[in-house]
Amino acid sequence: MSERGLKVGVVMDPIADIAYKKDTTLAMLWAAQERGWSLYYLEQEDLFLQNGRAWGRMRDLEAFHDPQRWYRLGEPTSRPLAELDVILMRKDPPVDSHFLNAVHLLGFAEREGVLVVNPTRALLECNEKLFAQQFPQCCVPTTVSCSEPVLRAFHAEHRDVIFKPLDGMGGTGIFHVQPEGRNIGAIIETLSERGQRQIMAQRYIPEIKDGDTRILLVDGEPVPYGLARVPMAGETRGNLAAGGRGVSRELTDRDYWLIEQVTPMIREKGLMFVGLDVIGDYITEINVTSPTCVREIDDQRGTDIAGLLMDAIQRRLPH
Known part of the structure; x- marks a missing residue:
C-alpha cells in the first residue's frame, strides 16, 4: 500500500459548524491532505449496514487553510466502508445510543481490515470518566x-x-x-x-484555579506540552467550551509519572489518540472519543501533533 494512495474517512460533527480557529479534526484533515491522502466525509447518520457489511454515504472532502472557506464537499455516494484504509472517528460526545450504534457499525468495517482511530472496542469499553478510575493511584x-x-x-x-x-x-x-x-x-x-x-x-481539587491541563498521547507517546485550561473568574470549570483560557505549559515530573501509570493499558487497547485531563497532581478523565486542544498547543509551541498522529497511522497500516 503506497503512502500516497491512502483513503481516509472522517466521521465528524457537521463541518460547516466547526470553530475554524481551534478545531482539532481540521488539523487532522490538513495533515492527511499534506501527505497526499484522499479525504472522505461522513456524519454519524451516513453510516449504515447492508447484508452484514458497513456502508457509508460519503463525500469527497478538501480542507483549506482559509477561515472563510475551510472545506469543499463533493456529491454523496454510497460505498462500502472497506474501500477506505483509515476512518477517523471524531464525533463529539455525548456517548449516547446513537454514538454507540455508529461505533458498532464501524466495527464491521474494522473486521474487513479498515483501521479505525480510535479502535471501536476501546471506544465501547472506555467511558471517559470511568476509565480513569482503573488507576486509583492517579485519582482523587x-x-x-x-x-x-x-x-x-x-x-x-x-x-x-x-x-x-x-x-x-x-x-x-x-x-x-x-x-x-x-x-x-x-x-x-x-x-x-x-x-x-x-x-x-x-x-x-483547589488547583483547578491554575487550570485543568489536557495532555495528549499519540500512539502512547506524550506530547511534551499540555494545555492548561484556566477557568474564568468565579468558575470551577476550566473547559474551553465553558469560557476557560488555554495556556500551554511543559509537562512536569508528576505528569510523566501519571502518564507512566496509564500508558501500558492505553497501548494494550490500541488507543492512538488520547487526552488525559490533569488537575494538580491527579487525572480526572481519560478522553478517547474525540480529544481536542491540538490547535492551541500547535499555535503556542510550533508542534505538529496531527502530523505525529498521521505518521503513527502510517506505521500501523500494512506496507
Whole structure:
C-alpha cells in the first residue's frame, strides 16, 4: 500500500459548524491532505449496514487553510466502508445510543481490515470518566452512584465535592458543592434523574484555579506540552467550551509519572489518540472519543501533533 494512495474517512460533527480557529479534526484533515491522502466525509447518520457489511454515504472532502472557506464537499455516494484504509472517528460526545450504534457499525468495517482511530472496542469499553478510575493511584477520592444517601455520605466525608454526569463533555452538568452543601439535594436529583442514572462525585481539587491541563498521547507517546485550561473568574470549570483560557505549559515530573501509570493499558487497547485531563497532581478523565486542544498547543509551541498522529497511522497500516 503506497503512502500516497491512502483513503481516509472522517466521521465528524457537521463541518460547516466547526470553530475554524481551534478545531482539532481540521488539523487532522490538513495533515492527511499534506501527505497526499484522499479525504472522505461522513456524519454519524451516513453510516449504515447492508447484508452484514458497513456502508457509508460519503463525500469527497478538501480542507483549506482559509477561515472563510475551510472545506469543499463533493456529491454523496454510497460505498462500502472497506474501500477506505483509515476512518477517523471524531464525533463529539455525548456517548449516547446513537454514538454507540455508529461505533458498532464501524466495527464491521474494522473486521474487513479498515483501521479505525480510535479502535471501536476501546471506544465501547472506555467511558471517559470511568476509565480513569482503573488507576486509583492517579485519582482523587471518587464515588460513582445513583443513590442519594451514598452521594450525600461522600459529600459529608469530603465536604468540598464536584458532581458530574458520566457522559457529558465541555464542562456541561458539572456542579461544585461546597461544605455547607447548598442545593445538594436538587443537584443530585437532577443529575441522577431521581436516582435512575449513575453519576460521579469527586473531591474538589483547589488547583483547578491554575487550570485543568489536557495532555495528549499519540500512539502512547506524550506530547511534551499540555494545555492548561484556566477557568474564568468565579468558575470551577476550566473547559474551553465553558469560557476557560488555554495556556500551554511543559509537562512536569508528576505528569510523566501519571502518564507512566496509564500508558501500558492505553497501548494494550490500541488507543492512538488520547487526552488525559490533569488537575494538580491527579487525572480526572481519560478522553478517547474525540480529544481536542491540538490547535492551541500547535499555535503556542510550533508542534505538529496531527502530523505525529498521521505518521503513527502510517506505521500501523500494512506496507
